[in-house]
Amino acid sequence: MICSYCVSSNSVGNKIYINLNETFPCVRLLNATHQIGCQSSFAGDVGVVHLLESEENLDWVLGSGPNPPYMVILESTLFTRPIMMKLKHGSQRVAGVVVVEPTTNPPDGFSPHTSCPNENTGVYSESYGPSYAHCNVTVWNPLGTGLSYEEFDFPIFSMKDSNDTEVLRRCYREHNRAVNGSTPQYPLCAMQLFSHMSAVRDTATCMRRSEIPFSLTPEEVCDPLGDENVWASTKPLNNTAKGHKEGESVVIAAAKMDSRSFFFDVAPGADGTATGLVALLAAANALRNATAELNRTILYTFFHGETFDYIGSSRMVYDMENNQFALDLDNVHSILEVGQVALGSNSRLWLHSDPVSRRNSSVNVEKLASNLHLAAAGLNISLEEPNVTQPLPPSSLQRFLRARPIPGVVIENHQASFTNKYYQSIFDNAESLQLNYSPNLTAEEQLEFVTDAAKNLTEVATAVARGLYLQAGGHPAGMNAVQADSRLVRPMLYTFLVRGKNSWSEQLVSPELASQLKDRPTNFYIGVHQQMSEPRFMVQTILANLTGTIVNVTKENCQKQKEDEEDLYYYQWVQGPLRPNSTERDSFCVRSGVRRFAAKSPAFVLREYTS
Amino acid sequence: MTAAVFFGCTFIAFGPAISLFLFTIAREPLRVIFLIAGAFFWLVSLLLSSLVWFISVQISNKESAAQQKGLLIFGVVLSVLLQETFRFGYYKLLKKANEGLLTLSQEETMPISIRQLAYVSGLGFGFMSGAFSVVNILADSAGPGTIGIHGDSQHYFLSSAFMTMAIILLHMFWGVVFFDACEKRCWWAVGLVVIVHLLVSCLTFQNPDYTATLVPAYVILFGMGVWAFYTAGGSLRNLKLCLTCKDKDFLLSNHRPR
Numbered sequence: 001m002i003c004s005y006c007v008s009s010n011s012v013g014n015k016i017y018i019n020l021n022e023t024f025p026c027v028r029l030l031n032a033t034h035q036i037g038c039q040s041s042f043a044g045d046v047g048v049v050h051l052l053e054s055e056e057n058l059d060w061v062l063g064s065g066p067n068p069p070y071m072v073i074l075e076s077t078l079f080t081r082p083i084m085m086k087l088k089h090g091s092q093r094v095a096g097v098v099v100v101e102p103t104t105n106p107p108d109g110f111s112p113h114t115s116c117p118n119e120n121t122g123v124y125s126e127s128y129g130p131s132y133a134h135c136n137v138t139v140w141n142p143l144g145t146g147l148s149y150e151e152f153d154f155p156i157f158s159m160k161d162s163n164d165t166e167v168l169r170r171c172y173r174e175h176n177r178a179v180n181g182s183t184p185q186y187p188l189c190a191m192q193l194f195s196h197m198s199a200v201r202d203t204a205t206c207m208r209r210s211e212i213p214f215s216l217t218p219e220e221v222c223d224p225l226g227d228e229n230v231w232a233s234t235k236p237l238n239n240t241a242k243g244h245k246e247g248e249s250v251v252i253a254a255a256k257m258d259s260r261s262f263f264f265d266v267a268p269g270a271d272g273t274a275t276g277l278v279a280l281l282a283a284a285n286a287l288r289n290a291t292a293e294l295n296r297t298i299l300y301t302f303f304h305g306e307t308f309d310y311i312g313s314s315r316m317v318y319d320m321e322n323n324q325f326a327l328d329l330d331n332v333h334s335i336l337e338v339g340q341v342a343l344g345s346n347s348r349l350w351l352h353s354d355p356v357s358r359r360n361s362s363v364n365v366e367k368l369a370s371n372l373h374l375a376a377a378g379l380n381i382s383l384e385e386p387n388v389t390q391p392l393p394p395s396s397l398q399r400f401l402r403a404r405p406i407p408g409v410v411i412e413n414h415q416a417s418f419t420n421k422y423y424q425s426i427f428d429n430a431e432s433l434q435l436n437y438s439p440n441l442t443a444e445e446q447l448e449f450v451t452d453a454a455k456n457l458t459e460v461a462t463a464v465a466r467g468l469y470l471q472a473g474g475h476p477a478g479m480n481a482v483q484a485d486s487r488l489v490r491p492m493l494y495t496f497l498v499r500g501k502n503s504w505s506e507q508l509v510s511p512e513l514a515s516q517l518k519d520r521p522t523n524f525y526i527g528v529h530q531q532m533s534e535p536r537f538m539v540q541t542i543l544a545n546l547t548g549t550i551v552n553v554t555k556e557n558c559q560k561q562k563e564d565e566e567d568l569y570y571y572q573w574v575q576g577p578l579r580p581n582s583t584e585r586d587s588f589c590v591r592s593g594v595r596r597f598a599a600k601s602p603a604f605v606l607r608e609y610t611s
Numbered sequence: 612m613t614a615a616v617f618f619g620c621t622f623i624a625f626g627p628a629i630s631l632f633l634f635t636i637a638r639e640p641l642r643v644i645f646l647i648a649g650a651f652f653w654l655v656s657l658l659l660s661s662l663v664w665f666i667s668v669q670i671s672n673k674e675s676a677a678q679q680k681g682l683l684i685f686g687v688v689l690s691v692l693l694q695e696t697f698r699f700g701y702y703k704l705l706k707k708a709n710e711g712l713l714t715l716s717q718e719e720t721m722p723i724s725i726r727q728l729a730y731v732s733g734l735g736f737g738f739m740s741g742a743f744s745v746v747n748i749l750a751d752s753a754g755p756g757t758i759g760i761h762g763d764s765q766h767y768f769l770s771s772a773f774m775t776m777a778i779i780l781l782h783m784f785w786g787v788v789f790f791d792a793c794e795k796r797c798w799w800a801v802g803l804v805v806i807v808h809l810l811v812s813c814l815t816f817q818n819p820d821y822t823a824t825l826v827p828a829y830v831i832l833f834g835m836g837v838w839a840f841y842t843a844g845g846s847l848r849n850l851k852l853c854l855t856c857k858d859k860d861f862l863l864s865n866h867r868p869r
Binding site: 013017018171189190 | 763
């Protein structure tokens, strides 16, 4: 018997390969006309490791290096459009790219999204405000490189800067580095990346291939992006009676709850998404006791998939037009949308509106704007309006305006271009909001710690709540009673941006779903509609607790009432707080008006994938 | 390029054995049967020794490296002893089978001599032993990578292949010597075979110092080869006759069992 591996007692595979953990791929996405993203070949792509030192060093990869194909390792400062385009065109010699994630955000900003987000699916087109179309007047995302929307034939992964990356760099230095012009000798350090994607070409082709009818085991080669939108109303609305509701005049308070980045399943979306979300949730909580004084109903709507050509809002508009929703467009009085509201050193917010529909005298945006100004009086923030010739930034309101002119305002923290330097990137995280927790605080203390971001956001939420109060017919005298609670804003920010699983969030979930809370920042990516997405789950849970009322029933009755009164209410059994010195919880039943409805593009309903 | 390593090592390890099989065994069905049975006996001995090894590893202290190393040495020694026991068992079985075959066959002479049985059973042991030694190493060598990322020696695959070749041929020589010694009741020769087997297996504990492992193994291989040659009835005279193609017995014996 041979004992060939006696000394180290590793198996042979461990002598040859090192597995890298904590990597995130870039995946294939399809739209009506193109495919974007990256993929590898079926058995993975193998290439010789090359650590790119500068843009000039690219010549080794693309021309002079003797051992193609190369696997290019990029530090994040080199992950720029010119370098990636050169690599894309030299793809015979490039086996793949690995980007090392830095530990701090790049100070100059970084955005792989396009400079004009959702260019073709907004309201501005050749037939509506053509001078505003395609960002002619304002380039919203000037730092945008459009990398997320390019197509690459090789795999691209991102790696955290950790021990594995050090191993990679050492391997390169010891084996692959060409010293003084000499050619590195075999064996060389190499890398294999697997990210094979089945989807190709465009949505129509892919859906056709998924639906080949004569196969015994039909194979889905792609899935539609989608999840669910969440809505709640201040007055219970009958959800089973779809279509127009007589006498209802509703103010829609909207926010989006998704984000993306270049890499799959990484979407911290702090300024881009979480701020607006938290502000609206806190505003909904502030108004929970004032609903009796309102004569219009406020509909809090949280849209999913807005990053990808307005999946959520386009579906809602479609449902409203086709009597598939509890209300229709005639019931909508006005729309207030909360966009990116992270306040920097100056506490200024801007009220954007659509100049084209404002020319129509029946569209009364001035009333909404003046209500908001009144609401912000006495608070530490200032609300201003940009120039009347400025179009609407990318927002869900644009999809409503495509259907009919409705007065609407979008609250943002930028006057013209975004102030967010990391729009839709992996760097739009707690650090970019300066959410700094002192490192010697425990998790519990961090939850309670008052950051500047939390304070500012509380002011914004109060302004939004008061604005909604006035718009929904509340009397200005009762306005000051409406106040957002900073004790809710702090843990919400912590939950979304630092750690989803904490003592505050654990109180709000039902016991079966407690495992859905993750020990990391929320991933705002929408994902495919078969899987539950984190932000929707969090928003639904938080909204139910923040706007609902506690009813005194047992667990079994709570479930039963869920089924009985489905038209009007939503019942949820909630874990509740921990009893002191025990692992038991005081659970209770919460009744709220929180609903969900599908957020999948109407194209999949109509089966028209080419528009 | 790893395909070259894979095929090269496969042919190095199994080349001589396969060519021996093709030229001397493949045409005679009886020899093939006894070769496969021999391989099976080796497999059973490995099964038993691995059972003991597995149980002892489970009940041992997995953290202590010294204990694991000691356990490994114990496992190797036990396996060698079990293999030789099974070789003896196979010899006994073949003696009984030969008597049975004689009563069944219509000829007066035995269809297969004990010397041929020694050769094919040894080769059968060798094939199976070689397969188990080297097949998973060959499988790993066919991937996109090769050894070296943690600084291990580049010569791992090649020396594994050479060692396997040596072991296969050694098993064949041990078979010849062992059976002959059992026939003549020459127990010191049996003991010597066991000791040499133990020696070769324990030589591999010196890996990754491949020179210290391979050179003695090949010296022993050469020595055993000479011993087996003389045991099987060879001598310098008929070697010379064979090489110059003048040995009438050899030429005739290709067509008749001897």
